[in-house]
Amino acid sequence: MNIKQAILWASDELDLVCERPSFEAQLLLCHHLKCNRVFLVANEEKIVEDAEAFKDIVARRKNSEPYEYITNNVSFYDIELFVEHGVLIPRPETELLIDEVSNIIKQEKITTIAEIGVGSGAISIVIARKFPNIKIIATDISPDALNVAKKNIEYFGLGDRIKLVHTNLLDGIKDNIDMIVSNPPYIANDFVLEKNVIKYEPKEALFGGVVGDEILKEIIDLAKTKEVKFLACEMGYDQKQLIAKYLNQINVNSVKFYTDLAKLDRGFIIKF
Template sequence: MATSRQLIQQAITDLTESDAPDLDGRWLLAHLLQIDHRDPKLRQDFQVEESVANNFLKLLKRRGNGEPLAHLLGEWEFYGHAFEVTPTVLVPRPETELLVDWALQILKSRRQPRVAEIGVGSLAVIGSLAIERPDLRGVGVEICADALTVAKRNAAKHHLEERLQLVLGSHFDPLEDLFDLVVANPPYVIPGDPQLQSSVAAHEPEVALLDHIDGDGLGHYRLLIEGLAGRVHDHGGLLLECGQGQADSIAELARQQRWQVEIRQDLASIPRALYLHSRSS
């Protein structure tokens, strides 16, 4: 019978491509034991049942083959909340929490705000906003039916069905109302980009990653910026996440449409988010 320490050591040995193999091992073992990965028990050495150890080794092999940890666990924590994650949705990234932080600041003085998210995915962004702001109501648009199903399950999990309408569609097409804020983290990777990690390309949905509109990483931003007028109130705006090196180009597209633009950096000092607002006449 294996011990917990032996299993974690096996993770450290096998997961040579992981930035934190010991943490991956604790996550997987906690998942199988149905305890929190921060449980102090995991830092102790204890006997692990053979069936659990065997399942751990199976998951370890899949992790070693590049499968995202979130897919193995079936959920991922974002902004302090757990969201179901499957291969049909993008795994929420920590840098995307900047969008939630900024959106909450923008909406701070607005009562009962109306928010739309284009490309809702797992529901992590607008779901976190709705959890943090119980008076918020909104609409999430998603082009992938399977991803929309995941979003609806997460809405049910967090008791948000009455406040968030989730619809199948592309960009602004399904939206009819005016909003206080529109949020989007659109596909911005250029097809064939050598910087895209092979494990990400192999296991996460292409439709959520790659710009197949114009092929330069900016196609979705052009559509969102060109379609924004008439979608938000006069005090409203569009909050976007972008890839490294894209912020200035997106800002120029916005200014050409007479929007004022603010840019913020993520924790790695990379320009990561833009806020378009106050369109001039």
């Protein structure tokens, strides 16, 4: 099988699974051959070495496995991160949470942040790279996620500024914290997710409870108790009213809800 034949074959295999089967076929072949797409175009007649291994990764993709788990790589904000099974694949909408947090860091004297649910390290790493004076304490209940975060944090040389802690929320954290940031699990337990998500991504990263907003509310309570200045969270597109109602019962200085690029409600910033 040469490169041209491999792309045609893989496009055909992925036809019913991917929105852009030919493009994904090329990306998977690039991953397999460790080359770029220009190389594929320039070498169409070249025989694909270890074609069986290429067929294996196409079969995984055909079975709805996310591309990022196959390549162990995801682009996020201005960096690329290592990901594997057991950790959530960071989503583009979470980049907006970072922009919101960045505005506050610039305006206020924020020096210490706690991130609840660090996952791959995506949020903490981007913030630490943008603001060299910020220190971050990042927690997660998942040892698998923490292993991935550790790998990414070490890759970017941020081990002295991002402290990882295996704990529930911020249990046991005694440090003074200016701001809490979190993209917690916020999906209702009975929400029907796409196959590629529900079959492959960790449940503890997705589901927030019967309603979905239970962990978000716990984090709001925690931020209030800890007397932090700000809390910035991502939330579900349908949770604005629930959160606004909850905040009415609590004494907060102000709340700003933000939307994503699709104009869906996506998160909030509370000033206490």
